[in-house]
Amino acid sequence: MEELRSVLVHIDGGSHAAARLTLARALAARFEARLSALFAVAPHFVPVPVPVPGLGLPAAPLLDEIDPAARRRARACFDRLAGASGWPLQWEEVVNGDPVAAFARHGLHADLMVLGRHDPQDAAARDVPRDFAESVLLASGTPAIVTPRGDAGFGEAACILVAWRPTREAANALKGALPLLQRAQEVHLVNWSEDAATQGECLDAVSEFLRLHAVEGIARHEGPAPANTGEALLVLAEGLGADLLVMGCYGHTRARELVLGGASRTVLHEAPLPVLMAH
CATH class of the missing domain: 3.40.50.620 (HUPs)
Known part of the structure; x- marks a missing residue:
């Protein structure tokens, strides 16, 4: 029979991340596959005051960085599941750059990806591009399970x-x-x-x-x-x-x-x- 050896799941600070991670973990356990949870969100831009000599007013160039609150929520979600008994999983993260391109690159080395559907009502996931799942699918070529909003489980997929x-x-x-x-x-x-x-x-x-x-x-x-x-x-x-x-x-x-x-x-x-x- 065909086997899955590596599963890559997207994790963010949104409200559906736990269900997505649970599905991926159950799937990885079923096939005894390596499971990696990759935190990938779009950076936001924050002003960085820089004094301008002679003007007395600071200029405000933009610096892109990951929202620390989103990372804390994602990490807490991961730690709760990792701390419970069950199949092991590992944390990875994209620290800067385009989250779609970075996730797609990681997906090239996975047998299967697990992605979430965009939820416009989920304010906690606003830093995930609305077309993230479909863009990763097109960019990587790796098969992916796209989960629905809410309970993402499918048991044994009978x-x-x-x-x-x-x-x-x-x-x-x-x-x-x-x-x-x-x-x-x-x-x-x-x-x-x-x-x-x-x-x-x-x-x-x-x-x-x-x-x-x-x-x-x-x-x-x-x-x-x-x-x-x-x-x-x-x-x-x-x-x-x-x-x-x-x-x-x-x-x-x-x-x-x-x-x-x-x-x-x-x-x-x-x-x-x-x-x-x-x-």
């Missing part, structure tokens, strides 16, 4: 829904999910297309790939493309009682702006369950 398209993104997500798919009790494979013949061949091929990797008992769901793929996926996941949704993350950057595909955007913003994605 029921997994895979949204399949014959694309690089979907294939990367599928391969990243293999350790969990091999241990799931139910695996559901969905593909929606207007071309029934091509759809059948597509599902046959990916089903055979999964069987070669010891994933059995695959249930197939197919049909014409819905008007809103993202919403349809969430409705199907709820109806199946899925613990985890697996799908590609589609997007690109344009003029410094991150542009996500419609289904990726809907799922990232609205999914009530963890989603394993890859670019």
